[in-house]
Amino acid sequence: MLNDRKKKILQLIIEDYISTAEPVGSRTIARKYDLGLSPATIRNEMSDLELLGYLEQPHTSAGRVPSAQAYRLYVDNLIEPGALSDNERALINGWFTERRRSLDEIFQSTAKILSRMTQNVSMVLANRDAGARFRYMKFLPLDEHHAILCIITDDGNVDNCVVEIPLGMRPEELDYLAGKISRLLEGRELANISEELLNAVHTNISEDKILFTSLVQSIRKLRNKHMEQRVFLGGTKQLLNQPEFRDVEKVKNLLGILEEERVVRDLLKAGEDSGLKITIGSENKFSGIQDCSMVQATYRLNGQIVGTMAVLGPTRMEYGKVITVMDYLHKYLKTMFETEHK
Amino acid sequence: MLNDRKKKILQLIIEDYISTAEPVGSRTIARKYDLGLSPATIRNEMSDLELLGYLEQPHTSAGRVPSAQAYRLYVDNLIEPGALSDNERALINGWFTERRRSLDEIFQSTAKILSRMTQNVSMVLANRDAGARFRYMKFLPLDEHHAILCIITDDGNVDNCVVEIPLGMRPEELDYLAGKISRLLEGRELANISEELLNAVHTNISEDKILFTSLVQSIRKLRNKHMEQRVFLGGTKQLLNQPEFRDVEKVKNLLGILEEERVVRDLLKAGEDSGLKITIGSENKFSGIQDCSMVQATYRLNGQIVGTMAVLGPTRMEYGKVITVMDYLHKYLKTMFETEHK
């Protein structure tokens, strides 16, 4: 479609615009990059590129700005995947080791790093071990009326909640109950502990109806809690570094959207299927961010979606850098998870 | 010191400035509020107030703006504690019931409500049950090499972590160990489980040195985790609604400070002793927020500090409203905690 020279010029314009945020003129290209062409020639080419829909002019006497179509071509064909500098790599490693006690903190760190490295807002959607299996449950006595119900999954996670128990129930009885239920649910993926199964548990055992209703309720609650997807945001501050958000109104607008966890969740879920997804400007169907671009990467472990991370920013985004960073983070997380889960 | 008329005029100026963020002129006061005085008279009074250090002029032909000294007088003497409207009360209750499964979520909601109601940044420092007592510990078997160590406190909380155990150790042995340690620590406030005590536990029991070192380590870790103070922020978005933060640079500045959890923690800890503390402008010793005011309230349960909440904003802050909201939240949280802990 475009000859090599046009492509080259377009690429330079895009990259110049990405780094300066200023409309790019023919002279700039001629001066900054040694193409062996005069401004006039470049001007002619730019004129063509505009006609083809790749460039736009904010006004007659400004330079030109890449269109969404140009960015699309750029990320699909022109982009050259870069590598992180040793410095950056060290920075990332440092941030990660700073805090990483729990899964949540790892995801939070991921969001933070992503935003720091890309100077944009980052979002991480963590699927809490959807594949975890029920191992067993156990009661820990608390006082005469209460015990703590613990559910242990095969990845070594414990979820617990307080349940009410009938007065005078002995520990052995509780152990017996726990064992009975455990045998029914053992080895099940939490995701597959359906309502039907819970109901089956309920009817199957008839020792103490009232206690059981509350127990099944608690199991359900813990199951949901364990499976809950969590959203982590990063870089609402970096946002302010982007010239596009010099205007406070725009910032408010975007922050308003990000504040709604539900919206962010939907946004991320929408792009979860493909490994790497880049949405440019109005390609995105969510209102309010149609002048933004989003780069999203979804990661799996044994086929299961572990999480999805995304960077949201102006269409003028360092796509190459973003992809490189995400790639590095992916590898990092991968080894981290694999050693963790042995 | 000031006669009643001066006080009244000063109060009106402060309140007008708080609500409009514009320097207040003598005519405005005369027109808006029916004092039975002409602008000229008010002008004379204002001139006096300026001489006394209560008012400042941004420039000759602007109105006047209250000084820090004026705000100090205002919060100490002039302020009239308001009441929340039914509407606001309903709003708060709604936000609280929206999510309140865990302690953390309650504190997070508190921060959110505080910022929404006051249109300022809010901070909540939660002392995780400093008074909780060790009840007992228990091992939940996981696999051949690992068990989950659970520590149960008298408030029904369970903290857990995975510990490595020697191959072939039987559940009964683990139970025996757990019992032995539990007897040593039982009834102790977690805060009082000192390093010495842990060392005593360590030397006291000589069954399996290596296992024990790791166990004591884990207990220490869980103790620290349980006692960890947590910081919750709210309303970084509301910040942008304040005219003082129309300038993106200022926003960045403040957000930069709030991003450092350590700084926020120190900031809040500094004002923890008194019940209600209002710091105006440069009264605050922390750099970067010296053109801001902070209203902070610390709450106790049985003498123990449960948490401290604060609102940070421009010196032009609705002090009355902030205090009213905090007061309401305090009562709300109090009943919530008391019913929770019976």
Add this chain to the structure above:
DNA sequence: TGTTAGCACTCTAAAGATATGAGTGCTAAC
């Protein structure tokens, strides 16, 4: 046929000039 120098033209953004108006301080009269 592709490339380039030259030049008139366009249009924004910065700089400068002018006008408006809110607010003050002071004086003199009530």
Add this chain to the structure above:
DNA sequence: GTTAGCACTCATATCTTTAGAGTGCTAACA
């Protein structure tokens, strides 16, 4: 003690001018 009147100040808004970056077009050149 209060107030009307008036000159004065100064930030802000508006208009005007200027400078400069960039374009499109034409004509000449390889």
